[in-house]
Amino acid sequence: MTRPMLELVGLNKRFxxxxxxxxxxxxxxxxxxxxxxxxxxxxKSTMLRCCNRLEEPTSGSVLIDGADITAxxxxxxxxxxxxxxxxxxxxxxxxxxxxxxxxxxAQVKALGRSKDEARARALEMLDRVGLRHKSDAMPSxxxxxxxxxxAIARALALDPKVMLFDEPTSALDPELVGSVxxxxxxxxxxxxxxxxxxxxxGFAREAADRVIFMDGGVIVEEGQPEAIFTNPQAERxxxxxxxxxx
Amino acid sequence: MEDFIRxxxxxxVMLRTWPxxxxxxxxxxxxxxxxxxxxxxxxxxxxxxxxxxxxxxxxPAFVVIDVLRAVPPLVLLIFIYSGLPFAGLDIxxxxxxxxxxxxxxxxxxxxxxxxxxxxxxxGQTEAARATGLTSAQAMAYVVLPQAVRNVLxxxxxxxxxVVKLTSLASVVSLAELxxxxxxxxxxxxxxxxxxxxxxxxLAFLWPLVRLVSRYQRxxxx
Numbered sequence: 001m002t003r004p005m006l007e008l009v010g011l012n013k014r015f016x017x018x019x020x021x022x023x024x025x026x027x028x029x030x031x032x033x034x035x036x037x038x039x040x041x042x043x044k045s046t047m048l049r050c051c052n053r054l055e056e057p058t059s060g061s062v063l064i065d066g067a068d069i070t071a072x073x074x075x076x077x078x079x080x081x082x083x084x085x086x087x088x089x090x091x092x093x094x095x096x097x098x099x100x101x102x103x104x105x106a107q108v109k110a111l112g113r114s115k116d117e118a119r120a121r122a123l124e125m126l127d128r129v130g131l132r133h134k135s136d137a138m139p140s141x142x143x144x145x146x147x148x149x150x151a152i153a154r155a156l157a158l159d160p161k162v163m164l165f166d167e168p169t170s171a172l173d174p175e176l177v178g179s180v181x182x183x184x185x186x187x188x189x190x191x192x193x194x195x196x197x198x199x200x201x202g203f204a205r206e207a208a209d210r211v212i213f214m215d216g217g218v219i220v221e222e223g224q225p226e227a228i229f230t231n232p233q234a235e236r237x238x239x240x241x242x243x244x245x246x
Numbered sequence: 247m248e249d250f251i252r253x254x255x256x257x258x259v260m261l262r263t264w265p266x267x268x269x270x271x272x273x274x275x276x277x278x279x280x281x282x283x284x285x286x287x288x289x290x291x292x293x294x295x296x297x298x299x300x301x302x303x304x305x306p307a308f309v310v311i312d313v314l315r316a317v318p319p320l321v322l323l324i325f326i327y328s329g330l331p332f333a334g335l336d337i338x339x340x341x342x343x344x345x346x347x348x349x350x351x352x353x354x355x356x357x358x359x360x361x362x363x364x365x366x367x368x369g370q371t372e373a374a375r376a377t378g379l380t381s382a383q384a385m386a387y388v389v390l391p392q393a394v395r396n397v398l399x400x401x402x403x404x405x406x407x408v409v410k411l412t413s414l415a416s417v418v419s420l421a422e423l424x425x426x427x428x429x430x431x432x433x434x435x436x437x438x439x440x441x442x443x444x445x446x447x448l449a450f451l452w453p454l455v456r457l458v459s460r461y462q463r464x465x466x467x
Contacts, residue, residue, distance in 0.1 A: 081378040093373075094374075
């Protein structure tokens with residue numbers, strides 16, 4: 001495997017008595033796209049949210065390009081987070097700023113770029129997701145697919161080393177899913193390291209290097225997409241896949 | 247009818263006493279600027295305390311907010327102006343009014359801010375924090391602008407209340423608008439200055455009240 005950009009080592013997460021993640025070990029190499037599937041409540045999203053400590057892991061560590069994000073000061077955490085772009089199911093664009101403002105904010109406030117520099121970079125990123133012409137639009141004037149692409153541009157503008165996708169297309173109307181997946185495919189081609197939690201099995205087949213199946217807070221099975229989808233080894237994986245396929 | 251106009255709408259008396267009322271109006275304006283300005287800042291600070299993670303900050307903040315909202319502002323004012331001197335704490339009428347109404351007012355502003363901030367979905371803060379913003383930056387650039395916009399009618403409404411509240415300062419002989427008008431009344435044996443004071447309040451506050459209504463209609467749509 002290439003140099004690991006994201007590494008989860010013995011990650012545990014408990015909410016009170018409830019164990020949500022149990023001893024997760026995962027390495028995502030540079031330029032790799034790892035796809036996470038599993039039933040709801042299996043801990044996929046929590047795992048993703050532990051990577052940038054939106055959720056505090058109970059124990060274990062998360063290494064970003066070798067640096068431990070779980071062992072750093074609050075101050076250093078803000079800097080470390082710049083290496084991790086995150087895309088949410090609900091987009092979470094800032095509704096009081098136009099598209100370009102959304103992409104500029106963290107560049108200026110967290111990265112310390114000048115406004116001109118940040119604007120140029122924001123327009124470049126909006127162009128990359130095919131929304132340059134919408135740079136002045138407020139989020140409320142954009143479709144869900146467009147909002148999600150602006151959200152991707154917002155994350156990309158900070159030059160992250162890894163992109164985390166938390167069900168990026170689950171809140172979208174079916175006809176808008178394609179535009180977001182196209183952007184993700186483009187990212188993959190350009191060599192971005194990506195960890196994707198999603199139900200888009202077709203996309204996983206086409207673009208993923210590895211598929212991870214999670215259930216009950218553990219990684220049950222992992223392997224090449226073809227192997228997982230056509231010949232799953234674990235009973236739980238088989239049951240899940242047959243449920244999803246209907 | 248003629249008597250009514252002579253006693254209440256006497257233009258000649260109004261013109262004669264206008265300089266006095268103008269001074270009062272200026273005092274009211276200063277009072278409002280201090281009480282509203284400090285209140286907006288103090289209220290924000292109180293609301294942050296009331297939402298703090300630590301209960302040792304949160305609970306005292308709730309107690310302070312509740313007490314300040316439950317104690318009548320006039321009682322607070324008279325206590326500060328007439329009560330504190332017994333403890334050797336002499337205080338000018340202006341300072342007494344400013345402190346009393348600042349305290350009362352921040353508690354109300356704090357509750358309005360809190361409602362506004364809590365109306366913003368957690369995803370907004372998460373998105374901001376995920377891009378490396380500090381919690382203070384996420385609050386300042388992402389949450390607060392949206393929160394204030396959501397509660398703007400309430401902030402305005404409370405501000406109108408504060409302006410009206412300042413007329414209570416006449417009780418401690420602070421020469422604000424009402425006090426000046428009342429003094430003019432006793433000097434001229436004519437009630438027209440009081441009517442003029444009411445008209446001045448109306449001229450300033452009616453547009454604000456209209457604005458609140460319009461804004462509430464717009465938000466409701």
